[in-house]
Amino acid sequence: MTITSQDVLRAAQKLQGVAVRTPLLTSAAFDGLVGRQVLLKAENQQLTGSFKFRGAYNAVGNLNESQRHRGVIGGSSGNHAQALALAARQLHTKATVVIPGDAPAAKTDAIKALGARIITYDRIREQRDAIVYETAHSKGLAIIPSSNHRSVIAGAGTVAWEMVQDAPRLAVILVPIGGGGLAAGTVLAAHAYNPRLKVIGVEPVTANDTHRSLRAGRAVLIPPPATIADGLRHTRPESLPFEIIKSLISDVITVPEGAIVDSMAYLWSHYHTAAEPSGAVALAALLHAPRSLPDGPVGVVVSGGNADWAEYRTLLDIAMERKERNAHAIPVLR
């Protein structure tokens, strides 16, 4: 099964008037600090608070009548589950979602509010996919995975497609890599628009499964990552996105946890926007490894905003303290 930019264009048509065409945020002050033009794609302002709605809606919308009658199921760290719950409600079917027992309450509450059925599992001891497959089989549900699915990748690709329409002269797009669906969609869309437009994936240092897999030339397994970026705690790249990423991505950069919290603080102080940790990972590459990036305007995908307040507050406190302690870091203007 080959996925092409045509799938992304079809997804863009399907999402027209359904998904939010999220804005590109700018900050002259932040541009001054990093010495280049930065454009943030605010997918934290997407329906259900993350880019995941695009793929979920596209995938459920591509099911046939009989599949939709039986219902859909998906496993997720939380954002895909919310997205699937809303997509199912909008397309008149029923969603069952399998999420970790330690998912942030913000995500769990929102899923419940959207009327989906929730099954929780233990992230360390249980196999999420096994639960999804067994439940799907016994109840006849269509599986909509969070990344490893043609329509989900195509839907995620509409993020970058909108970015290049709104900012035609981007030199590089920074995108977080979890399961790889967003990164795969991004490279497809970017390459179709302009083969010279670079896409650089970003992973937390401890969740570097794609970084290591690219170096190994095949998908390798890593231990369950301990990163604050709960949406990117994947232990192995998904097969379909990995094939696409492998052939089209320019590079993958890994970022330490400190750069992620700094990035969350910049989003708050300079852009007045609230990102969850995973949503701040791509911007962290600009803080942590600016010399690894090509010259020119940078597009950054802020993938989501569903954080718990207690966690968010703690992380921004840490960032503000880092700023006080370390005068050599790029200052967080308050």
Next chain:
Amino acid sequence: MTITSQDVLRAAQKLQGVAVRTPLLTSAAFDGLVGRQVLLKAENQQLTGSFKFRGAYNAVGNLNESQRHRGVIGGSSGNHAQALALAARQLHTKATVVIPGDAPAAKTDAIKALGARIITYDRIREQRDAIVYETAHSKGLAIIPSSNHRSVIAGAGTVAWEMVQDAPRLAVILVPIGGGGLAAGTVLAAHAYNPRLKVIGVEPVTANDTHRSLRAGRAVLIPPPATIADGLRHTRPESLPFEIIKSLISDVITVPEGAIVDSMAYLWSHYHTAAEPSGAVALAALLHAPRSLPDGPVGVVVSGGNADWAEYRTLLDIAMERKERNAHAIPVLR
């Protein structure tokens, strides 16, 4: 001097390609909670983090060559000062700003970074306007007030003008009232678009100078207000905006401090956007006095986002605690 909607249209032309055309944010979950469609005009994403840039740029842009050569001066709680500093820099003149000694560091730091000269004053014991007039006179500077100025009001009116273009079927616009420039521009733009479109001003209970003045039929003086909404601590409506507001506004609603912090928390949790207290005041009316509003879609101006982290965190903590304690309040979904 009569200000009309033509001034707003001319300001919109001048700001085209200069100011950010800020998005209208939506949240299906929040709409469900309040039982109506809500559209937030995210002026916290405007250049310098507040709507003030529109009026400042329009006013500096309307000066003649010789005035711009000598420079501009303005007094402000902080946001107008930042706006004036950036507008002056973009239009190749020099800004001097007079701000309270207790203005949030976020605002003071940003003004310095934009290269403006800062004069601080004591909000209780000193008269800001006297300092502005004396400095302007001795140095030959053009005064650009934060509200009481034709071009500033016209620039502020472009906020509502964009709202009605992007959401033609709004039934009511909620707008915060400080000096009254934003509210005056809003009623002008709204009335020109559709005389039946209502505009309701919102003030903190303790900063109710316009509310009381409208009831008295003339501008009355109140004691220095103690509200957390530092941008709205005005003690008397400005003359020019007040005349416009008096003739065209539908109503003014006052909101308690608790509703303002709840509103900040909803903006964070449901819209993933960060507002300063003044920027959350209009939304607070929807929480505090929903029955005072006409039926139909509500447009809400989120006027700015320049908060200090320490203050922001404290206020959101209070809001989250209020939610835990009070099950009868509209719940803050986390």
